[in-house]
Amino acid sequence: MKKKLTIIAIVLMLSGAAVLPYADLAESAPEAEAAVQSEVQSGQDTRTPEAPGLSADLKQALDNEYLTLYLNQTTTEIAVKDKKSGAIWYSNPQDREQDAVATGYNKSKLNVQVELTYYDSKGNLMNYDNYTHSVQSGQFTIEESKDSLNIVYTLGEVKSNIDGIPKYISEERFRTLIIGRLEKDSDKKEIEKRFRYDESNKRYERRDTSFKGVGLKKVTTLFGQIGYDEAQIAIDKAAYGEEDDGAALVTLPLEYRLDGKQLKVSIPGGKVRYPDNMHIQSLSLLPFFGASGTKDEGYSLVPDGSGSLIHFNNNKLYATPYRSAMYGPDAALTQLGQVQKEETARLPVFGMKVEDRGFLAVIESGDAIAAVEADVSGRLNQYNNVFSSYTLGSLEEVTLTNGWRSSTVKQFQAGIYPGDITVTYSFLDQEEASYSGMAAHYREYLIEHTGMARLDGTENVPFYLELIGGIPKKKFFLGIPYSAYEPLTSFKEAKAILEQMQDKGIGDIQLRYTGWFNGGINHNYPKGVSVDSKLGGTKGLKELQAYAQDKGITLYPDASFLQTFPEAKGLRKSQASRLITGKLAHTYPFDFSMLKLDVQEPSGYVVSPRVLPGVVDGFLGDYAELGVDGLSLRDLGSGLNSDFNAEELVDRQQAEGIVKEQLERMKSSVPRLMVEGGNAYAAPFARHIVAAPMQSSGFNITDESIPFFQMVYHGYLQYAGTAWNMADDQDASLSLLKALETGSAPYYTWFYADPSAIKMTGFGSLYSADYRSWIDQAAGQYQALSRVMKNIQSQTIKEHKKLAEGVYQTTYEAGTTIIVNYNRAPVSVGGVTIDGRNYRVGGEPQ
DSSP states (O other): OHHHHHHHHHHHHHTTOSEEEGGGOGGGHHHHHHHHHHHHHTTOOOSOOOOTTSOTTEEEEEEOSSEEEEEETTTOOEEEEETTTOOEEESSOTTGGGOSSOOHHHHHGGGOSEEEEEEOTTSOEEEEETTTTTGGGTOEEEEEOSSEEEEEEEESOOOOGGGGSOSEEEHHHIIIIIGGGOOOHHHHHHHHTTEEEETTTTEEEEOGGGOSTHHHHHHHHHHHHTTOOHHHHHHHHHHTTOOOTTTTOEEEEEEEEEETTEEEEEEOGGGOBOOTTOEEEEEEEOTTTTOBOTTOOEEEEEOSTTOEEEETTOOOTTSOOEEEEBTSOOTTSOOOOOSSOOOOBOSOEEEEEETTEEEEEEEEESGGGEEEEEEOTTSSSSOBEEEEEEEOOOEEEEEEEETTEEEEEEEEOSSOOOSOEEEEEEEEEGGGOSHHHHHHHHHHHHHHHHOOOOOOSOOOOOEEEEEEOEEEEEEEETTEEEEEEEESOOHHHHHHHHHHHHHTTOOSEEEEEESOBTTSTTOOOOSSOOBOGGGTHHHHHHHHHHHHHHTTOEEEEEEOOSBOOTTOOSOOGGGBOBOTTSSBOEEOOEETTTTEEOTTSOOEEBBOGGGHHHHHHHHHHHHGGGTOOEEEESSTTTOOOOBOOTTSOBOHHHHHHHHHHHHHHHHHHSSEEEEESOOTTTGGGOSEEESOOOSOOOOTTOOEEOOHHHHHHBTTBEEOOSOTTTSSOOOHHHHHHHHHHHTOOOEEEEBOSOGGGGTTTTOGGGGGGBGGGTHHHHHHHHHHHHHHHGGGTTSOEEEEEEEETTEEEEEETTSOEEEEEOSSSOEEETTEEEOTTEEEESSOOO
16 A cells, blocks of 8 residues: 555656645556656656755755755655755654664654544543554645645544445435435436345345445435435434444644745644544644754753753653643643642743754744653653644543442533644754754744844843732731731832832832732732722822832832732622633642642632733723833733633633733833743733743753743843742852843842731741841842943843853853852862852853
């Protein structure tokens, strides 16, 4: 069969055909073989010669000034050549047949370009891949045009044409719906001779031996003429329990395009077809693109937190393969107890460096439902790989009880993600082939696609300060508990802190004010704005804004939009997101001692994305009257949630679109936005990012944490990590070194009140936020940092690299070089000695 398919492909290419319908041409193989023999013998083989080093089976399919795409029309694997460097990247390892590690299905999987997982109608978890369930049986078509290469796979076992005719038809229906509607006696005889009458069961049975070739075509033609269609066929099949063998067929298109220097790979969601009884869960795209072997040197880049590297062949087979979902967990899915704290993947990218070449992949469409996966050689095969996968559908498990019996059933979301999936691959050579080069490529991508603009060069090092306004506190009256409001920093007290900071030499203060309206830090849902009177009310806020403006301080009052807090008011239950089970999506505090959500505590709700536009309308209308030109967004840049309401499903990708629309509206209404976290879709709207990722999660399989996030944004945005006084390690010297290495700014969370004010409030973590304990140290750190970083705020990070264990060098585009030594002991590198827990600036080793 494979031989026939290859021959067919060659013939159709010779004839200039644009579409190669493999499954429909198998019967013409003898003629195809003869045609090929004739063509080859006459010396008229017009196929494009393969590039040097390519397999003879790979033929040119697309070409432009920078790249050439090749296709194997038998296996559908592709290769792309970077004309500048001459490097060739393959969708699948070319020596996979010699893999001594992979066996069975794992070896077959090395041929795959796309794979689906799904649950069948019986609840079994299954998988389809384009090689095993399409290519091997020739169930695909290739459509070539000047601009694109489209391969449409039919996954599953294709039913034969005879399966379209019911095995049994009742006597009554056979006589009335079929024979009774035929006008010609010859047509009636044509139908009758192909069915046997079963008198005992009063039905007609299909004579399979008579449904071949012309006979089958005649019957299907006559059935069509009398209106005996799919609906009628289904009725007769159901009447006798006949299953539809083609129920599991999936049509999956895969599109390749060359876009300048980039290769775009897409799954057009609108063209995916699947049966109703199939619950598709996930899709993996090009899982072995660029996969490297055991003799290669290099690493995979994954977007874990600030960024992380997985070195090839690191032998960490005891560790779980890497997988991290983009933008963190979906609060509209039940969150089980987590066993470790993970850093959120903020940037939808991944990449690979192999010797002196590399690639960077950007997830353009489908990023909100995407995850990045990676593994090393030796576990399932002999290759190191990194790729993207997508959660197209989700499920919840529901336990049903009946007396002493219980059972667990799966409940699936209504429909799967209907949109496109697109990944863009950029190729790097020699000097670009590093994570520094990957960061530069992604930065240029953001400039082109989001309009991200460079800082103007006049910026100083910012000092980010979060002040806590008011918090909820339980109080008692005659032994009866009641909820009260506890002010921690009034607007007048905020002014007093700012004055002290300036007296101590702290400048360019970016003031984030949390807990200032609608009931404090756990505020009521912000469909309107009411400034808390115990802090000074609207008058006090306007006075603080006037003072800040006069002193060159920017005020960013903070608001949360994606969830409501326990006991908060303003959100109707109809406006909350639903779980797949139909229940309301709650938010609970996390109990770190038990490593699970504490469902005994009061809960809040996850806000449905569909209500955001109306809420933002109300908020911005009231906010404009305050005259404040800055706004801090607590969660619009750090979280993303679905609404699985079966009647108004909003998937995570749609939720991202809604959030981006609100960010754009806010940006047009409020000149300066600050976001927390810095998810990629929110960053283009922000001027400042706080709580940006400063490290990776430290998964066992990873080898190195890198400041990839900072390398992308430095010179275009200003940012800080976790508040220095709220971090797990509050060592001031380490915080300063991290800021110097990553180009980030200092950030503190403070309040004015006596620390005893937070006793019995549930805000025990704020004990270290008394500003009196930190202001002197903060002033010293700020001044030290400013001396080094003041003149390079608008410069990009040209290179970052590890010089030795605990020693890192950051080089800026104008040549400034900073080496930091995290070790307690001095370290000598390239003839230069850096003291322990210290740094060096200037002309150090490049």
